[in-house]
Amino acid sequence: MSATVQTLEAMERPPVTMSSRLEGELLEVSMGPQHPSTHGVFRMNVTLDGEIVRKLKPVFGYLHRNHEQIGEQTTYLGSMPYTDRLDYFCSMSNNWAYALSVEKLAGIEVPERAEYLRVILAELTRLQNHASLLGFLLSDMGAWGTPLMYAFREREKILDLFESLAGSRMMCDYMRFGGCRVDADDNWLAGARKIVDRFPKFLDEFEELILGNEIVIARTQNVGKLSADLAISAGITGPMLRACGVNYDVRKVDGYGFYPRFKFRIPLGEHGDTYDRLMMRALEMRESVEILKQALAQIQPGAIVNPKAKIRAFRPPVGEAYGRIEAPKGELGFYLISDGGPNPYRYRVRPPSFINLTVLEDLCLGHTVADVMVILGSVDIVMGEVDR
Amino acid sequence: MIGTGILKGMGVTARNFVGSYFEKERLITVQYPEERSPLPENYRNFPFLIYDGEDPQAGLRCVACKICEKECPPQCIYIVKSDDKKPDYMGKPQFYPKVFDIDISVCMSCQICVEVCPFEAIKMDKEFELSKRERFNHLLQRKEELSKPNEYYHGICPTEAADVDAKLGAAAEAAAKKKAVAAAPAAPVLAKPTGPTGSTSAPASS
Amino acid sequence: MESLEQIKARAEAAIPGAKIDIVPNLGPANQPSLLIDNEHAPAIAKFLRDDPTLRLDFCSNVTGVDWLDRVTKKTVKVKKVVEGEEKEVNEPIEERIPGYLEAVYHLFSMAHKHGPITIRMRTRDRGEGARLPSLTPVWRSAEFQEREIFDLYGIRFDGHPDLRRILMWDEFEDHPMRKDYVQPDDFEWEPTPHDDVLARAKQHYAPRPAEQELRPS
Ligand code: SF4
Ligand code: SF4
Numbered sequence: 001m002s003a004t005v006q007t008l009e010a011m012e013r014p015p016v017t018m019s020s021r022l023e024g025e026l027l028e029v030s031m032g033p034q035h036p037s038t039h040g041v042f043r044m045n046v047t048l049d050g051e052i053v054r055k056l057k058p059v060f061g062y063l064h065r066n067h068e069q070i071g072e073q074t075t076y077l078g079s080m081p082y083t084d085r086l087d088y089f090c091s092m093s094n095n096w097a098y099a100l101s102v103e104k105l106a107g108i109e110v111p112e113r114a115e116y117l118r119v120i121l122a123e124l125t126r127l128q129n130h131a132s133l134l135g136f137l138l139s140d141m142g143a144w145g146t147p148l149m150y151a152f153r154e155r156e157k158i159l160d161l162f163e164s165l166a167g168s169r170m171m172c173d174y175m176r177f178g179g180c181r182v183d184a185d186d187n188w189l190a191g192a193r194k195i196v197d198r199f200p201k202f203l204d205e206f207e208e209l210i211l212g213n214e215i216v217i218a219r220t221q222n223v224g225k226l227s228a229d230l231a232i233s234a235g236i237t238g239p240m241l242r243a244c245g246v247n248y249d250v251r252k253v254d255g256y257g258f259y260p261r262f263k264f265r266i267p268l269g270e271h272g273d274t275y276d277r278l279m280m281r282a283l284e285m286r287e288s289v290e291i292l293k294q295a296l297a298q299i300q301p302g303a304i305v306n307p308k309a310k311i312r313a314f315r316p317p318v319g320e321a322y323g324r325i326e327a328p329k330g331e332l333g334f335y336l337i338s339d340g341g342p343n344p345y346r347y348r349v350r351p352p353s354f355i356n357l358t359v360l361e362d363l364c365l366g367h368t369v370a371d372v373m374v375i376l377g378s379v380d381i382v383m384g385e386v387d388r
Numbered sequence: 389m390i391g392t393g394i395l396k397g398m399g400v401t402a403r404n405f406v407g408s409y410f411e412k413e414r415l416i417t418v419q420y421p422e423e424r425s426p427l428p429e430n431y432r433n434f435p436f437l438i439y440d441g442e443d444p445q446a447g448l449r450c451v452a453c454k455i456c457e458k459e460c461p462p463q464c465i466y467i468v469k470s471d472d473k474k475p476d477y478m479g480k481p482q483f484y485p486k487v488f489d490i491d492i493s494v495c496m497s498c499q500i501c502v503e504v505c506p507f508e509a510i511k512m513d514k515e516f517e518l519s520k521r522e523r524f525n526h527l528l529q530r531k532e533e534l535s536k537p538n539e540y541y542h543g544i545c546p547t548e549a550a551d552v553d554a555k556l557g558a559a560a561e562a563a564a565k566k567k568a569v570a571a572a573p574a575a576p577v578l579a580k581p582t583g584p585t586g587s588t589s590a591p592a593s594s
Numbered sequence: 595m596e597s598l599e600q601i602k603a604r605a606e607a608a609i610p611g612a613k614i615d616i617v618p619n620l621g622p623a624n625q626p627s628l629l630i631d632n633e634h635a636p637a638i639a640k641f642l643r644d645d646p647t648l649r650l651d652f653c654s655n656v657t658g659v660d661w662l663d664r665v666t667k668k669t670v671k672v673k674k675v676v677e678g679e680e681k682e683v684n685e686p687i688e689e690r691i692p693g694y695l696e697a698v699y700h701l702f703s704m705a706h707k708h709g710p711i712t713i714r715m716r717t718r719d720r721g722e723g724a725r726l727p728s729l730t731p732v733w734r735s736a737e738f739q740e741r742e743i744f745d746l747y748g749i750r751f752d753g754h755p756d757l758r759r760i761l762m763w764d765e766f767e768d769h770p771m772r773k774d775y776v777q778p779d780d781f782e783w784e785p786t787p788h789d790d791v792l793a794r795a796k797q798h799y800a801p802r803p804a805e806q807e808l809r810p811s
Contacts, residue, residue, distance in 0.1 A: 060760055060761055061760065061761040061762060061763065064761040064762065066746075066770055066771070068746075068771060069770060069771055069775075104622070104623045105621060105622070105623055106621075106622060107621075107622025107623075230734070232651050232652055232704050233651070233733060233734040233735065234734040234735050234737075235652060235653055235654060235733065235734070235735025235736075236735075237654075246704060248652075248704045248707070253707045316621070317620070317621050317622065318620060318621060319619050319620055319621015319622065319623055319624075320619055320621065320623065320625065321621065321623030321625060322623075322625060322655065322700050322710055322712070324654070331654060333654060333655050333700070335655055335657055335698070335700070337659065338621065345659075346657075346659050348655070348657040350654060350655040350657075350700075354738065355735055355738065355739070357738070358734060358735060358737055358738050359734075387761060388761075
């Protein structure tokens with residue numbers, strides 16, 4: 001962290017040296033981009049009055065690689081592996097969102113087994129994303145290591161499943177337009193069932209570890225409150241929106257995939273503070289386990305890819321489509337315009353964690369610097385997706 | 389009472405600490421490189437080229453059609469097609485790649501080249517200990533380093549390789565039959581088997 | 595949900611002077627959009643947000659699209675005097691459509707759980723006239739996304755509270771998502787170059803010893 005001292009009223013005054021008194025003056029601190037709790041290369045220009053945040057401007061772009069331009073220069077299929085790199089914690093749901101949008105654009109049907117596999121993988125992704133988020137959040141609060149390691153232990157088991165199916169732990173590149181790439185055999189499904197059945201045990205333990213903890217409660221309750229009106233207006237999605245008590249989940253609203261076939265509930269928060277956001281993740285994991293149990297029981301053998309979908313020389317008809325799914329971090333959408341060529345004319349990603357940062361300043365104002373880290377952690381960002 | 393939550397958390401930590409000595413589920417790490425967990429069959433890393441028969445350069449299945457070069461998203465394959473046709477290991481004249489380079493510092497292991505190759509010539513490898521000293525020359529894999537025998541493929545992906553061999557064998561048989569039918573009225577010559585029939589060299593080496 | 599025609603009729607009745615066109619979308623997705631005029635855009639947006647049957651309170655996705663100058667070829671029937679006779683002949687004409695930038699908003703309703711309604715605005719041209727009214731006062735979620743459009747496409751949004759570059763650094767000059775953006779050629783030398791990269795790499799770098807060694811032919 002580098003610090004320059006400035007008063008906002010008289011910027012032209014020569015800078016005050018660090019040894020002088022700071023009373024009544026505002027201190028501008030640049031937090032990040034290299035900071036362990038900014039979850040990547042993210043910078044915030046924070047103006048402080050003592051410990052209290054008076055102004056906060058996020059600075060993006062350290063990981064910007066113009067993903068959308070790359071997407072417009074490669075073929076439709078060629079963008080699929082690049083979507084893995086958006087939110088690198090949840091490559092499966094990124095794949096799904098992109099595949100779904102292209103399927104909308106070209107009007108491709110997906111066979112039943114492939115839809116089940118997609119649901120299973122997306123929910124497993126949600127489990128590991130939320131578990132590791134809770135771990136990260138706690139390490140932001142100062143519980144270095146221990147909870148994070150427990151979370152990563154569970155995540156590791158799910159990543160092993162991904163590896164044995166898709167060939168890679170994080171860069172899965174698993175879905176294709178009109179289906180999935182490789183089929184899951186019975187061994188894999190049995191392994192998945194085993195992990196899903198044991199997951200609630202981990203959740204119980206984890207909740208015991210953190211959720212009753214007085215320090216966690218003191219650090220999170222009434223910190224970073226977000227009102228439902230502001231959340232809706234600012235386009236906040238995902239667990240962060242539901243923590244404010246707004247019942248909006250794309251899985252229920254759009255009913256994409258086979259989600260209407262499953263029975264699950266949408267947990268809702270009440271206060272919209274950091275504690276609710278944290279609880280929301282814990283509760284959502286329980287619902288995901290429910291979905292997974294049903295999906296793993298219902299899945300039937302069958303084709304995994306629509307034979308009409310082409311791998312090479314794929315050219316969707318002229319038109320445009322916006323497709324979206326409920327990714328672990330919020331609504332992940334892809335907006336595609338086709339001009340009939342092999343590349344999309346316009347390829348746009350709606351990144352949930354980028355838009356969820358819109359209200360970061362509103363959340364942090366009036367809180368201390370230490371709370372900024374906790375609030376940022378509870379927003380759940382991944383810079384690969386924020387900066388694209 | 390204040391503090392019970394913290395004590396409970398401590399209990400969980402203690403349970404995990406003791407448990408990690410007895411329960412396999414609580415200790416999932418291994419001491420690499422002394423211990424290694426087995427790689428799953430679907431694991432993929434970087435592509436390699438398959439050859440049949442004895443001579444790596446004559447037996448390459450790749451016919452330099454350049455489809456993979458065109459489809460590779462980060463454009464890390466570089467192929468120069470030969471001007472002439474050389475007999476492959478079966479004696480059938482084919483084009484061959486004069487240069488076939490893959491820059492594995494750019495390759496993102498996406499497997500698209502494998503999916504688009506019509507000749508089953510390029511497959512994903514499992515070699516992951518690839519640290520090199522120099523970025524340009526050492527991380528650029530030339531044709532010679534990329535060529536690996538079909539037995540190697542059988543060693544790393546037994547089921548997939550068996551499928552591929554069966555498919556190629558069936559295609560070769562069908563082609564041979566067709567040729568035999570076409571040749572039958574003219575003269576009863578022996579139909580020469582065409583295409584690679586790797587199934588003859590199927591036993592896995594590993 | 596109402597059809598786009600109904601929305602268009604009601605919005606035009608509610609806001610005097612507003613002009614809305616329906617842009618068809620022929621693909622299988624079939625998501626047609628409303629093209630709203632720039633002058634009344636904030637009023638139309640407010641109408642869409644506050645109208646009790648629509649309640650499009652959630653602006654999900656905001657993005658820019660660049661359309662270059664296009665020439666479309668059409669054949670039209672024209673009357674012509676051919677060999678002393680008046681005849682109807684098919685004649686190809688070229689129509690030049692000047693380029694423009696477009697901002698596209700995807701709206702949903704969290705209250706009624708419907709959507710999407712797509713609205714779009716077009717700038718006058720791709721140069722000085724690339725200005726649009728900002729819809730950030732209506733939907734806060736447009737704040738960062740309009741900044742991103744300003745950064746990557748160069749549309750200036752009038753009325754935006756904090757219009758700065760967001761992903762590129764402040765001193766950067768061009769707009770990298772435009773279709774006619776020219777990439778800088780001081781990229782890293784790569785050993786497996788292709789087509790135009792190869793040509794530009796040759797132009798930019800004197801051949802390295804490594805390159806000669808790599809390409810003996
Ligand atoms: S590897 Fe396959 S796709 Fe690539 S050039 Fe050789 S034959 Fe063609
Ligand atoms: S794996 Fe992907 S990136 Fe690597 S060479 Fe093949 S197509 Fe290219």
